[in-house]
Amino acid sequence: MTDNNSIHDYLAALNTAPAFGGQVVFHREFAASTPExxxxxxxxxxxxxxxxxxxxxxxxxxxxxxxxxxxxxxxxxxxxxxxxxxxxxxxxxxxxxxxxxxxxxxxxxxxxxxxxxxxxxxxxxxxxxxxxxxxxxxxxxxxxxxxxxxxxxxxxxxxxxxxxxxxxxxxxxxxxxxxxxxxxxxxxxxxxxxxxxxxxxxxxxxxxxxxxxxxxxxxxxxxxxxxxxxxxxxxxxxxxxxxxxxxxxxQKSTAGTGTRHLLVMDPLDGPLRATVILLKAALHRGLRTIVYTQSRKLAELLTVWARSRSGGFADRISAYRAGFLPQERREIEAKLSSGELLAVITTSALELGIDIGSLDLCILVGYPGSIMATWQRGGRVGRAGQESAVILVAGEDALDHYFVRHPRQLVQRPPEAAVINPHNPDVMSRHLVCAAAELPLKMDDPMLMPEPVRGCVDQLIAAGDLYLSADGRTCYSPLKNPHRHVDLRGSGSRFAILEAPANTRLGEIDGVRVYRETHPGAIYLHRGETYQVAALELETRKVIVTRCQVNYHTRVRSGKETQILEIFDQRPVCGTVMAIGRLQVTEQVTGYDRIQTRTGNVLERISLDLPPMVFETHGLWFTVPQAVVDQAEQERIHVMGGLHAMEHAAIGVFPLLVLADRNDLGGISTPFHPQLQGAGIFVYDGIPGGAGLCVQAFADGQGLLEATLAAITGCPCETGCPSCVHSPKCGSGNRPIDKAGAIFLLRQLIAGNGLSAPARLPEIELPEPPGRGADLTEATLSAADPSSRYGVLDVETQLSAQEVGGWHHAERMRVSCAVLYDSKTDSFYEFVEGQMPMLMDHLKQLELIIGFNIRRFDYRVLSAYTDLDFASLPTLDLLEKVKDRLGYRLSLDHLASATLGAGKTADGLDALKWWKEGKMAKILTYCRSDVAITRDLFQFGRDNHYLLFQNKAKQTVRLPVRW
CATH class of the missing domain: 3.40.50.300 (P-loop containing nucleotide triphosphate hydrolases)
Known part of the structure; x- marks a missing residue:
């Protein structure tokens, strides 16, 4: 532990230092308290x-x-x-x-x-x-x-x-x-x-x-x-x-505390330079210091700069962040606890209660995003009861400047509410499959009682991701171990980061961030060292990097679009309508910029060809009425620039309403959205399925608009800056941005200005929910009506696959007989080889032709007798439908035995043997039986929407079908 006077002397020097004259805008001392x-x-x-x-x-x-x-x-x-x-x-x-x-x-x-x-x-x-x-x-x-x-x-x-x-x-x-x-x-x-x-x-x-x-x-x-x-x-x-x-x-703590200090600085030369000076002074006084940054990249950059300016203390400073290997993190923790390290520059990875000894000083490079995180990080110092200090060095973010202007809010504002979405459908569906694999899920299981869970189970059953027992009371998982496909900390797969040429593992990155942070050509920082991404291998989930020395960093360019899938609620807010619902977001990384680190100038713009990222989430949105747009155009306002600035500012102030930071959110602004039929702004939860952030903020829509306007008007810049309307994550490089346009549009919305606020959104055309009719064709839809005319076909051959050189030569097998059931007459029609033209004429009269492996076998056999394009016939192949659902084939006998309680009377080898023996009557009887079984399976599936089969665990379960 340092001398008790060290913090006092350090703060006294800071308050009188010419380099920081007038930059300390707030200093609050909290007296020591006695325990109860x-x-x-x-x-x-x-x-x-x-x-x-x-x-x-x-x-x-x-x-x-x-x-x-x-x-x-x-x-x-x-x-x-x-x-x-x-x-x-x-x-x-x-x-x-x-x-x-x-x-x-x-x-x-x-x-x-x-x-x-x-x-x-x-x-x-x-x-x-x-x-x-x-x-x-x-x-x-x-x-x-x-x-x-x-x-x-x-x-x-x-x-x-x-x-x-x-x-x-x-x-x-x-x-x-x-x-x-x-x-x-x-x-x-x-x-x-x-x-x-x-x-x-x-x-x-x-x-x-x-x-x-x-x-x-x-x-x-x-x-x-x-x-x-x-x-x-x-x-x-x-x-x-x-x-x-x-x-x-x-909740109420009765533990005693030492004297604590909270300072807020508004640095003239930027937060990074101020932090390096503060850290250097602390090191010279022997103060054990922790520095928190808002990103991994910034933690690494700051470590490099601090080491280069700290002389003999360079080896006593270390970076610390997620993505380090476990042995690296533990080594840093041990050195910090022992005092071998005097300072650590970290992300939120050291926000939790890992024992790193007794620290004296906490420097926050930028507002952490919440009151809770501010005090949680600040709580890492003074744990032994000694005098300690927390210094917030304001950055360029909108919230940083909000607290520079209202620093007492750091003390007076209550901590935020923590928000989750316990029924995130994207997440819940995967865990329900895991639960069923652990122990079959009874339909009356308490875990399934909430309505959102039951709805999710129904969707999983319909999609074949859960199997329902024959009696409809129990769900089984089709997978023995689905758990390994579920990543608890990310919504995408993990990618390993490997240093070439030895493929040394440096760490890993989430699949959601891999395109943005480790695209080909990206500059990647790890423990103060600089690497360039040489290759991004999507199939093997590897990022290959090489060590380099460059004077630039990289920033991606991307474009986004969104589609409204479902509206949960909507209400008039001031002069507009705000809604909350389910969105589909598509983001396409199109390239990246090389930016000179020293000046911030763009050195080069490089294009990329990467696949789009598509996910569903929850979001809120509000329209900008055409009357407001018309007024803006009359005032020569850049409407798109104003909308874009509003979107950035709204995301920036979101943490005033909910426990989040801007990295938890995304946004899209557009002068014309086809579903809204006009201008609109969307803010959405940045994880698939939603996290509950936008749902909570929707409850105070007017507060969101007013806070957004206050953040923009309260910033002293003229045309817009990172403190109000610029975003470090913007895929278009903050172009176009119009601060004055955002102020104009917001004031018009909040005031109404005589506009009649619509009570509801205009009628929005929503896409059909996925899975509902996804596997239906026009032909199969007509068959759902029992009055539609359909036929069921089966063909037997004279020769085996072996005799003609393989199944791919089915057209050489020659027909021994064919049987066709016609639903119009409820009759079976039998055909022998010389009657194939009659069969073709009959097939052309049907609205739907049904078979089991009919496309790959029966039609190929028949193709030797006609020029008819079988692909033009409306066909339902039951085997194809089964394989599409399960990923593997089931025999007709398997399905018939499980579903109908009666299997096949013979098999194809018997039919070939009977042909050689001249027993045509037996072949026709067998073929007719197969047609009847196929017909009965079709009708059972049509009427009940499932067939029965025995899964790999020998359980008789339902196979959902829609025909």
């Missing part, structure tokens, strides 16, 4: 009392005692108190107490990061060493655990198993039968840092927890859930949404 203590309702047993005494814990904070009482009583609880308030003890002590009383008790501790589990296991180990009455065992089960150790853990589960979301999803739940000893005795589930389960991870975890609870119930366990969280507005609601359980909360 409390007692638990029930006294501790001797073993726990002795343990606490050995640990030097004489008394518990009042909030700790209250949380412990709830956990001991089996009440699902979330402890949402600030960093360093002793949340760990609130669950560790009750768990150890339960293990002392009953050595068979197990507990599951879940951490979002492996490093957090490593830290916690050390703490548990120290506590276990001081226990006398029980041999408390804890084990880490993660991706770094050896196969031998995993088997030992499964065979003899410890009292406490520490793991992460991926291992729950990929290892424990799909193989729950070998984890029965753990699950059947599970008393506690501890979920650490629950506020991190937002966005795509939160949507996934809402399903993982439901699957875990379901399997615990199967083994007779009903564990108590304990959550820890940073300070958010709705911790209990978040925990409840994640699990479906009723969860209570303890």
């Amino acid at each position: 203590f409390g007692e638990t309702v029930e006294p501790w047993p001797p073993a726990i009392g002795q343990l606490m005494e050995t640990m030097g814990i004489k008394r518990l904070f009042a909030h700790q005692a209250r949380t412990i009482d709830r956990v001991r009583a089996g009440i699902h609880t979330v402890a949402a108190t600030p960093t360093a308030s002793g949340k760990t003890l609130t669950y560790l002590l009750p768990v150890i107490e339960a293990a002392v009383a009953d050595e068979s008790v197990t507990a599951l501790f879940i951490y979002p990061l492996k490093a957090l589990a490593q830290d916690q296991n050390k703490t548990i180990g120290r506590m276990a060493a001081d226990l006398n009455d029980v041999d408390l065992k804890s084990e880490i089960y993660d991706g770094d655990t050896s196969a031998y150790r995993r088997r030992k853990i499964r065979d003899n589960p410890p009292h406490i198993l520490l793991t992460n979301p991926e291992m729950i999803h990929l290892s424990i739940l799909p193989h729950h039968d070998i984890w029965e000893r753990l699950l059947a005795r599970l008393r506690f589930v501890v979920v650490d840092e629950v506020h991190t389960y937002r966005g795509i991870l939160g949507s996934h975890m809402a399903q993982v927890f439901r699957r875990l609870i379901r399997l615990c119930g199967y083994y007779g366990a009903a564990p108590t859930f304990v959550f820890t969280s940073a300070t958010v507005a709705n911790p209990a609601e978040l925990a409840s949404q994640l699990t479906g359980l009723n969860v209570g909360t303890v």
Whole structure:
């Protein structure tokens, strides 16, 4: 720990430094506070009392005692108190107490990061060493655990198993039968840092927890859930949404704190130069410092610049971010904790409670995006009770300048609510398939009761992604292990980043970001080193990079379009209509710019040919009425520039309404959208299926418009800048942008200016929902009417495939006989080889011709007798439909036996043998039987919309069909 006067002297020097004269716009000192203590309702047993005494814990904070009482009583609880308030003890002590009383008790501790589990296991180990009455065992089960150790853990589960979301999803739940000893005795589930389960991870975890609870119930366990969280507005609601359980909360901290300082700086020469100067001064005073940036690229760039300007301290500065290999991260954590490193420059990756020792100074390069994250990051300093400081160095973002103008809002604004979408359909559908693979899903399973879940199950059954049992009561998964296809932390596949020529693994990147950040030619930074992307291999999911030294960085160019798929709600807002619904977003990366790092000038523009990224999500949108557009044009306003500026500014202020940053969102502005029949602006959740952000913001549509206008008018720039209407993510390079146009349009919308605000959007033509009629043709639609005239055809041959040189020579097999059923007369018609012209004439009269493998076999055999274009005939091939659904073929006998309870009377080899024996009557009887079976299968599928078959697990299930 540094000298207590170091921070005081550092801040005094900062406030008087000529280089920063007038740039510190706010300085608030928070006095040290004294702790409040409390007692638990029930006294501790001797073993726990002795343990606490050995640990030097004489008394518990009042909030700790209250949380412990709830956990001991089996009440699902979330402890949402600030960093360093002793949340760990609130669950560790009750768990150890339960293990002392009953050595068979197990507990599951879940951490979002492996490093957090490593830290916690050390703490548990120290506590276990001081226990006398029980041999408390804890084990880490993660991706770094050896196969031998995993088997030992499964065979003899410890009292406490520490793991992460991926291992729950990929290892424990799909193989729950070998984890029965753990699950059947599970008393506690501890979920650490629950506020991190937002966005795509939160949507996934809402399903993982439901699957875990379901399997615990199967083994007779009903564990108590304990959550820890940073300070958010709705911790209990978040925990409840994640699990479906009723969860209570303890929020008020009674822990003492040291003196803390909060400063806001508005740097004249930019935030990066100011940060380097601040960091250099801190290093010379021996202050242990953490610097938070808003992106991986910025963390790497800042590390390079800080090292180059810090002289002898260069080796005591390190970058830290997601994408580093585990051994790299742990090495940095250990060096920071020991004091070997004095400073770390990081992203949100070090926002959580990893033990990195006692830090003194936190520098925030830009507003973190939320009040919660500001205090969570600031809570990394002063943990030992020493004087500490947090300095927000404002960047060019709209929110940064908002807090420069209103710095007291950092203290006065309450923390935001954490938002998830527990019924994200894109995510939920995949986890329902996983749940069915773990344990067949009964249709009355509590997990399926919510209406959105039942609707999703129905869609999965219709699509063949779940199989419904013959009695319609149970769902089965068609895949034995679908879990490996589900990535909890991303909505796309992971790509490995490899350094050529040795293919050394540097890290990985999510498939959603791979085109934007690691396209061919992109400059990629890793641990302060510069690499260029040599190749992006989409099939093998590899990014090949080479080390380089360049004076530029890269920025992609892209275009986007959106389609409205569904409208959830709409309402008049000021002089427009705002709506919320489901959107399809298509983004095409078209190229990239090489930008000189020193000047920011574009050196070269390069085109790219990459596939488009298409996904569905939730978004809100509002129209700009034609009357407002006409007024703008009369005033010589650049309408597209104004719309574009409005879109950027709206996304920039979104975090004032919901817990998000602009990277969680996307936007599109257009002077004419074909579905809106006019100008419109869209803002959408940046993950497939939606995260709940736009849904929450829709509730305050007027607030969004007013905050957007305030952000633009409050910026002192003349024509627009990154503080108001420019976006660092803009695919068109912030062109065109018209700040004055945005102000004009917003004022017209908010004021109405005599315009009659429409109550609803104009009638919008929505696309047909996917899957509804997707496999229907005009011919098969007519067959859905039993009165339509259709025929069922089967052909037998004189020669075998072997005799003619293979199945691809079916036209050489020659017809022995053919049977055609005609629904108009409800009769069977028999034909022999010399009557093929009569058969062709009959086929031409039918509205639909049905067969089993008719296209690949029967028609090819018949092609030897006619010039008729069989492709022109309206045909339904049942085998093709089955293969399209399953991905593999089923025999007619298999389907008939399962669906109709009666199989085929013979097979093709019998028919060939009978031909050689001259037994035509037997062939005709067999062929007629096959036609009758095919007809009955068609009619069963038409009337019931499914056939029955036996899957690979020998279960008789339904195969959805639409004909």
